[in-house]
Amino acid sequence: MAAVESGESRSHARAGKKHKKKRRLGIRIDMTPMVDIAFLLLTFFMLTTVFSKPQTMEINLPPDESKVDVAESNLLTVRIVPDGTVYCSMGNDVPEAIVPGAELKDPEKKTRALAKFRQLMQERNRSNPKLITLIKVHREGTYTMLVDIIDELNLANISRFSIAPMLPEDQKLMEKAGYTGPPVLAVGP
Amino acid sequence: MPKIKKARVGIKIDMTPMVDVAFLLLTFFMLTTQFRPQEDVSVIIPSSHSVIKLPETDVMTVTVTGDGTIHLGLDSQQLRAAVFGPEYRLKLSTQVADKETLAKLMIEARIRNPKLRTVVKADKAAPYGAIEDVMNTLQKTNITRFNLVTDIEKS
Numbered sequence: 001m002a003a004v005e006s007g008e009s010r011s012h013a014r015a016g017k018k019h020k021k022k023r024r025l026g027i028r029i030d031m032t033p034m035v036d037i038a039f040l041l042l043t044f045f046m047l048t049t050v051f052s053k054p055q056t057m058e059i060n061l062p063p064d065e066s067k068v069d070v071a072e073s074n075l076l077t078v079r080i081v082p083d084g085t086v087y088c089s090m091g092n093d094v095p096e097a098i099v100p101g102a103e104l105k106d107p108e109k110k111t112r113a114l115a116k117f118r119q120l121m122q123e124r125n126r127s128n129p130k131l132i133t134l135i136k137v138h139r140e141g142t143y144t145m146l147v148d149i150i151d152e153l154n155l156a157n158i159s160r161f162s163i164a165p166m167l168p169e170d171q172k173l174m175e176k177a178g179y180t181g182p183p184v185l186a187v188g189p
Numbered sequence: 190m191p192k193i194k195k196a197r198v199g200i201k202i203d204m205t206p207m208v209d210v211a212f213l214l215l216t217f218f219m220l221t222t223q224f225r226p227q228e229d230v231s232v233i234i235p236s237s238h239s240v241i242k243l244p245e246t247d248v249m250t251v252t253v254t255g256d257g258t259i260h261l262g263l264d265s266q267q268l269r270a271a272v273f274g275p276e277y278r279l280k281l282s283t284q285v286a287d288k289e290t291l292a293k294l295m296i297e298a299r300i301r302n303p304k305l306r307t308v309v310k311a312d313k314a315a316p317y318g319a320i321e322d323v324m325n326t327l328q329k330t331n332i333t334r335f336n337l338v339t340d341i342e343k344s
Contacts, residue, residue, distance in 0.1 A: 035208050038215055045218030056308065056336035057239040064328045139318035143253070143311045144235045146320065147339060151237040165321055 057150060062162060074130045078149060079170055081181045082140040086117060086149070087174055095177045110148075118152045125158055133161035136170060140182050230260050230282065232312040237339035247304045249295065250338075251327075252282060253311035257319035259285045261294055265302070272298045288326050295330050310338040 062068060072091030079087040079095060084105050087095035098120060103113035125131050133153060137146050146163070153161050171184040230252050250262040262282030263269045269277045272294060277283060285291045299305050307327060311320055327335055 031208070035204070035211070038208070038211050042211055042215040042218065045215065045222055049218055049222050054234065054243045054338050055237065055239050055341050056241050056243050056338050057237055058241055058334065058336050061324065061328050061333045061335075063331060063333050137317045137321070139316070139321060141317040142313065143315040143317060143320050144313045146317060147235040147237055147337060150337075151239065151339075151342075155238055163324060165325070 057147070057154065059150070059163070070132050074128065074132055075134060076124060076131050077134045077136060077170075079166065079174060080135075080137045080141055080145045080149065081174070081179060082138050082142075083181055084145065085179075087177060087179070088120070089173070092173070095174055097177055114148060114152050117149075118156045121153060121158060122156045125156070131160070133158060135161060135163050136166040137163075138166050138181070138184060230254055232310060232315075234310060234338050234340050235313045236342035238342050239339055240341075241336070243308065243336070243338060244306050247302060247306055248308055249298055249305045250282065250308045250310050251291070251323050253309070253315045253319050253323060255312040255314045257316045259291060259319060259323060261285050261291060263298055263305075268298060268302055271301060288322055291323070292326050292330050295326070295332070299330075299332075307332045307335040308338055309335055 075091050077089050077091075077095070079089075081087070081101075083101035084099070084103070085097050085101040086099035088098045089095035099113045099117055103109040121133070135146065135149055137149075150161070153159075166184050168184050171179065232252060232254055246264060248264045250264075252260040252262060254260070260282040263272065266278050269280075273283045283294075285294065295307075309320070309323060309327075327333075
């Protein structure tokens with residue numbers, strides 16, 4: 001099948017010339033084992049190659065020293081507690097639970113709940129273009145919650161957001177909205 | 190029983206083009222494959238719609254596992270050996286006990302290679318407290334721009 005032939009087809013053509021030509025032997029090399037190995041390696045490399053590179057999300061935090069004063073009316077605080085409830089409040093207002101806890105944990109309802117959240121964020125930002133969103137996640141929450149929220153903000157083209165630790169004062173505010181989860185512990189510097 | 194035997198025609202297929210293509214593909218896959226050393230910690234990363242690609246070189250990875258332990262990894266062998274110690278040439282990352290150690294190691298790595306980009310790779314179920322600690326440390330060490338590794342979301 002796969003073979004290389006080296007024949008003696010032209011050796012007799014110039015017989016009348018002075019110098020003698022060596023007679024070549026017809027060589028046949030069986031290429032089958034080599035091709036087998038080639039295919040084996042090909043399969044191996046094809047199966048081991050990973051083409052998809054992980055994606056990343058970029059986050060900018062303000063430097064530690066700088067304090068930026070934001071007017072209360074321009075500050076939207078999004079608080080997420082361990083059971084998945086998302087509270088949303090303007091300035092120091094009483095928070096409002098905009099995503100019920102069970103929905104963030106249910107994979108089917110999650111997409112819809114987050115889409116609703118995105119819409120709300122977009123509306124708020126349209127009515128006040130100077131709005132700054134502050135995300136506060138309870139220390140006992142999970143990492144996915146943060147990623148989900150930032151993802152929705154990115155999808156809504158909201159780039160003015162920051163992440164801040166949740167403080168005991170936040171708990172007092174959330175309790176007014178009916179929060180009864182684990183307490184927020186003050187974290188030392 | 191009379192059996193009618195069809196005379197078989199000897200078929201010869203020239204396999205050369207197929208073999209050529211096979212070798213071409215083999216070369217391609219051999220050249221594009223990059224073997225990753227076995228990762229010491231495995232995490233299930235959350236998904237997002239973000240499409241920014243992870244940089245390939247000069248990456249400092251802070252990995253947070255599901256139970257909240259923090260590991261610091263560097264992609265360059267020399268840098269790893271210089272910052273973590275010579276036994277880390279083949280190991281990708283080192284476990285970090287507390288925030289102070291993390292800050293110290295990160296500062297040292299960044300002094301040796303100022304081009305380092307910081308990437309946070311955390312498990313879906315990692316407690317947010319650990320992430321918050323990492324972000325606080327990043328902020329304190331003046332790394333205000335970092336990336337979170339996510340998977341592409343299928344929807």
